[in-house]
Amino acid sequence: MRRYLAFLYVTATIDRGKATEPVTQVPSRPRRSRRRVSSNSLKAVMAVSGAVLVFFLVAHMAGNLKIFAGAESFNGYAAWLREVGYPLLPHRGVLTLLEVGLVVAIAAHMYSAIVLARRAAHARPVKYAARVKSRADGYATRTMRWGGVIIFFFVIYHLLDMTFGVTNPEGHDATPFARMVAGFEPARWYITVFYVISVVMVGLHLRHGLWSALQTLGLARRYPVLKASAAGVSALLTIGFLVVPLAIAFGVVK
Amino acid sequence: MNLTLKVWRQSGPDDDGRLVRYEIEDVSPDMSFLEMLDVLNERLILAGDDPVAFDHDCREGICGMCSMMIDGVAHGPQKNTTTCQLHMRHYKDGDTIVIEPWRARPFPVVKDLVVDRSAFDRIIQAGGFISVPAGSAPDAHATPVPKLDADDAFDAATCIGCGACVAACPNGSASLFTAAKITHLGLLPQGQPERGSRARAMVEQMDEEGFGGCTNTGECTAVCPKGIPLDTIARMNADYLKASRKSG
Numbered sequence: 001m002r003r004y005l006a007f008l009y010v011t012a013t014i015d016r017g018k019a020t021e022p023v024t025q026v027p028s029r030p031r032r033s034r035r036r037v038s039s040n041s042l043k044a045v046m047a048v049s050g051a052v053l054v055f056f057l058v059a060h061m062a063g064n065l066k067i068f069a070g071a072e073s074f075n076g077y078a079a080w081l082r083e084v085g086y087p088l089l090p091h092r093g094v095l096t097l098l099e100v101g102l103v104v105a106i107a108a109h110m111y112s113a114i115v116l117a118r119r120a121a122h123a124r125p126v127k128y129a130a131r132v133k134s135r136a137d138g139y140a141t142r143t144m145r146w147g148g149v150i151i152f153f154f155v156i157y158h159l160l161d162m163t164f165g166v167t168n169p170e171g172h173d174a175t176p177f178a179r180m181v182a183g184f185e186p187a188r189w190y191i192t193v194f195y196v197i198s199v200v201m202v203g204l205h206l207r208h209g210l211w212s213a214l215q216t217l218g219l220a221r222r223y224p225v226l227k228a229s230a231a232g233v234s235a236l237l238t239i240g241f242l243v244v245p246l247a248i249a250f251g252v253v254k
Numbered sequence: 255m256n257l258t259l260k261v262w263r264q265s266g267p268d269d270d271g272r273l274v275r276y277e278i279e280d281v282s283p284d285m286s287f288l289e290m291l292d293v294l295n296e297r298l299i300l301a302g303d304d305p306v307a308f309d310h311d312c313r314e315g316i317c318g319m320c321s322m323m324i325d326g327v328a329h330g331p332q333k334n335t336t337t338c339q340l341h342m343r344h345y346k347d348g349d350t351i352v353i354e355p356w357r358a359r360p361f362p363v364v365k366d367l368v369v370d371r372s373a374f375d376r377i378i379q380a381g382g383f384i385s386v387p388a389g390s391a392p393d394a395h396a397t398p399v400p401k402l403d404a405d406d407a408f409d410a411a412t413c414i415g416c417g418a419c420v421a422a423c424p425n426g427s428a429s430l431f432t433a434a435k436i437t438h439l440g441l442l443p444q445g446q447p448e449r450g451s452r453a454r455a456m457v458e459q460m461d462e463e464g465f466g467g468c469t470n471t472g473e474c475t476a477v478c479p480k481g482i483p484l485d486t487i488a489r490m491n492a493d494y495l496k497a498s499r500k501s502g
Contacts, residue, residue: 039427039467040457040494116425116467123359123426123466129260129273130326130352135422136472142424144469212470215484218492223484 039119040216042112047213049109054206056102061240067253071177078176110152117145140207147205154198161191184248192249196242203238207231255281255347259294261306262354264363271363273352283343287330288313288320290342291353307366313338315479318414321421322367323354328418328477336416336479356421360428360463373463374415374431380459381452382435384444403441410437412480419474419482425466430474432460433490434482440493450497457494 063081066074084094134142157167161183165172170182184192210230214220247253256279264271278294285293288310295305311317320337324330330340345351355363360373399407411434419430436453439445445452468487475484 036461038458038461038494040461040491041498043467043469043491044495116469120425120427120466120469123464124357125359126357128323128326128354128357129262130323130354132326132422132424134473135327135476141469141471208470215470215488216468216491218488218490218495220485220488 037115039116042116043216045108046112046116047216049105049112050209050213052101052105053109054210056098056105057202057206057237057241061237064244065240067177067180067244068247071175074177074180075175106155110148113145113148140204143201143204144208147201150201151198151205154194154201157194158198180244181248181253184245186249186251189249192245195245199238199241202241203234206234206237210234255283255342255345255349257281257290257345257348258350260350260352261294261366263306263366264355265304266365267362273354281342281345283341283345285342286313286338287322287324287340287342288338307364307368309368310338315339316414318416318479321356321369321371321417323356323421325352328356328421329416329479333476334479334481336414339479356417358417358420358426358465360426360465361417361420369417371415371417373465374417374428376463377428377432377456377459378415378435381448381455382439384439384448386444397443399442407438407441410434410441410482410486413438413478413482414480416479418477418479420465422473422477423466423468424471424473425469427468427474428460428463428465429468429487429490430478430482430484432456433486436490436493437486440489449493450500453490453493454497454501457490 063077066077081095082092086093160166161168162176162179165174165179168174168179168183169185169188170179174182184195207230210233211220211223211226214226220226244253256277259276259278260273261276262271263274276294276298278290278297281290281293288308291306291308298305309319309321311319313320315336315338318336320329322329322337324337324340329335329337331344332340353367355361355367356369356371358369361369361371364370413431413434415431417431420426420428423429436456439452440449470484470487472484475482
């Protein structure tokens, strides 16, 4: 039937010249069979674990500043940390819980960062020949990864110094106040310099990290205000952490 | 003006490729960047050489084909423009210009400066649409859209899928591209039924293609010829996390 009514059907044929020939398809990569955690989810893990660490830093800074209230107040605060909730809770109960939480947060933060950094490196196998000019955010953003590594090594040294007293002149058995003052005594100025650099590094990490976490969680609004607040909070934390070692190094606290 | 070009030449996907130096004379400042390359190609053809392959189509900044990394900046030094809208008056006599293709594993080089951006198509296919009955056109006032939402949706919809965001991103992430489409459809009433599944499917496809994750550097939005803002990525993240929480 169709044959006899062929004139009713409009048919179009396209003559493919050289110009309209189909492009040879670049063979697509085989799909990964293993389901991976999405990069967005890993970033959410980084944001939440980072937030935990920021709250810790605020509490840590507040505790440090008690050094200006004298040895008794500072040591008393340290003792209270170990006794809070007692006798309802065991000795060091709350503190141990906090420590476990911090270790989990740090582990999650670092694990996600490493996986994401590897994925990023994988996504650009060939680098640009021309130096890629940054058109956006500055130093703080670019130093997130290596800055994080530096902060990690700083935290290890810091724990050996102040918590376990291994590298501290006063050793483990001295009071927290004595350890702190001995750690930053003027003769150990190089240690103080190392601390100052590391704390500034933490501040830079937070400058990008604070607003970036909100962005990752989809909560970021009004970027100029948000970024300015992040910079302000980072600056406050940096100063709050720096005044204590500097005060000791310059002999204000003895 | 006379210029020195260092152009990435690569005969095919399996070739290693290299930067090749060309001296080009008598470039008019009125030429667009692509016209300058046209002149180079004419001279290469006359000399019996293989012309430089580069993508281009509309040459008025709306098709998203002319993808080039110019001196380490996607689409060159001018803000909010594509390569075809860049004019040679921004260069001066004696300048050296390095021209490279987009660099990302999901964007394999086809030839010279041409990359295959099919990965973007697959991200769109994963969820960049609305499933509606395609009957007759509805009345314009049948579905009210608040003016500000319409504006923001339109801003996001101006994405031309050129891939500059991926090229500029230190992580090779396609977040700005994906977020632009998720924002465009997620802000409009027609996009609501599939809002969650769309965000999940598109984000997961983006990962599947091998793009990196977003670290909020803002490099993408700085080179985007359409100025797609960073808050689209916040919307994508919010939609994605909400959808993931719901369905685990």
